[in-house]
């Protein structure tokens with residue numbers, strides 16, 4: 069059944085983990101954004117699932133509170149229109165016992181139409197993905213459905229392989245959408261568009277012109293409300309081998325033949341095979357002072373809350389160019405900055421170009437901003453060189469109506485567009501690249517909350533230093 073907007077069929081979303089942290093902060097607000105923007109099908113329903121009982125009205129109140137807290141408070145009229153699509157099916161969901169889900173789905177189907185497509189969203193702890201996948205198969209909820217898996221898709225090579233096998237027992241690969249929400253950010257998508265649509269950039273996107281690439285995602289926030297998850301995960305698994313690797317692949321990939329979904333996904337996922345396995349000697353781990361006092365964290369925890377790594381991409385395009393990746397909790401600033409530091413011209417009439425005088429940066433936070441730092445003449449007499457900065461906030465572009473990453477990715481699931489989702493071949497390579505670090509991690513070095521992390525991490529980028537918005541390139 070298709071709605072009046074043409075291609076988008078009537079859809080029933082089943083949100084597992086519907087009362088969890090991610091659902092509240094990201095997924096439920098994303099549904100509301102899509103609804104407000106008129107991007108949901110005419111006929112749709114959202115069925116929340118959890119292990120406890122809850123009435124539809126209680127769940128609706130929870131959803132409204134979550135949207136108000138993490139986005140903006142819905143007006144009464146708009147809320148009324150949205151809330152009537154929302155149901156809750158409690159009492160858990162296992163292969164042996166479907167709880168209330170099958171009964172609620174039967175009621176919803178009879179309201180929206182028997183042919184409705186099912187989209188399952190697993191906003192659950194990753195340790196539960198295998199069991200929920202098996203349960204979907206056992207209750208015949210996988211056929212013709214789409215399944216969205218939160219990250220991380222596996223927490224080790226072994227658990228990735230186990231999950232991959234369980235998923236492919238139940239779903240065909242084309243039904244599977246593995247989320248990495250950094251790929252859904254507006255400005256991550258500009259890495260491709262700016263490069264491939266502008267000869268100015270595509271011509272210099274290689275090791276002849278780029279001296280280094282930085283992906284720097286410091287965070288001021290801590291882990292207080294996610295201590296249990298975080299202490300078992302750490303910065304390497306939470307951010308490095310997931311978001312930062314995927315963004316690195318977006319920069320490093322070869323031009324896809326088209327910007328079609330399969331080609332874009334293939335280009336990104338296949339270049340991960342060329343990432344050189346990480347050398348623990350080129351990685352600095354850190355743990356902020358006071359981390360072990362956080363309720364839920366073990367007194368003797370060695371979990372890393374900071375990682376900085378030098379990654380090498382062994383392709384003809386990037387051989388010899390360090391990709392410098394950095395992220396951590398309780399740092400001095402929150403930024404999501406991807407920078408290409410260009411080499412100065414080798415010869416020509418200006419022999420003393422400023423080092424790092426040309427830097428193209430993509431700020432991935434919010435709606436995104438593109439920054440370009442270039443060497444210019446300092447206005448005035450003589451020819452003194454200095455640096456100038458240009459900024460393009462993406463929401464200032466004509467007719468901009470940016471979507472938050474989760475709204476964008478949910479919309480792509482509805483459209484059946486898998487270009488911004490990860491693929492198992494790429495993820496299998498991720499574990500190969502990460503293996504030397506996971507097998508033999510350096511000892512995390514202490515750092516003060518509010519600092520820029522362990523001092524040793526500052527050696528990784530060399531003279532360029534870590535580029536930040538507070539301290540643009542020297």
Ligand SMILES: NC(=O)C1=CN([C@@H]2O[C@H](COP(=O)(O)OP(=O)(O)OC[C@H]3O[C@@H](n4cnc5c(N)ncnc54)[C@H](OP(=O)(O)O)[C@@H]3O)[C@@H](O)[C@H]2O)C=CC1
Pocket residue numbers: 084085086087088089090091093117118119120190191192193194196218219220294297
């Ligand atoms: N929170 C975040 O900021 C981010 C989270 N993610 C990912 O999203 C997913 C969910 O994360 P988050 O919401 O923080 O996790 P939560 O710990 O909040 O868990 C989500 C929900 O899952 C259910 N649940 C918890 N433990 C179990 C269990 N053992 N068996 C069955 N159900 C369980 C609970 O619902 P109930 O009690 O109702 O059954 C809970 O509310 C994870 O994969 C995480 O890595 C990704 C990016 C950011």
Ligand SMILES: O=C1O[C@H](COP(=O)(O)O)[C@@H](O)[C@H](O)[C@H]1O
Pocket residue numbers: 287306307
């Ligand atoms: O997936 C995660 O991402 C967030 C950062 O995401 P953003 O929404 O601020 O772009 C990070 O804080 C969290 O630890 C990690 O699990």
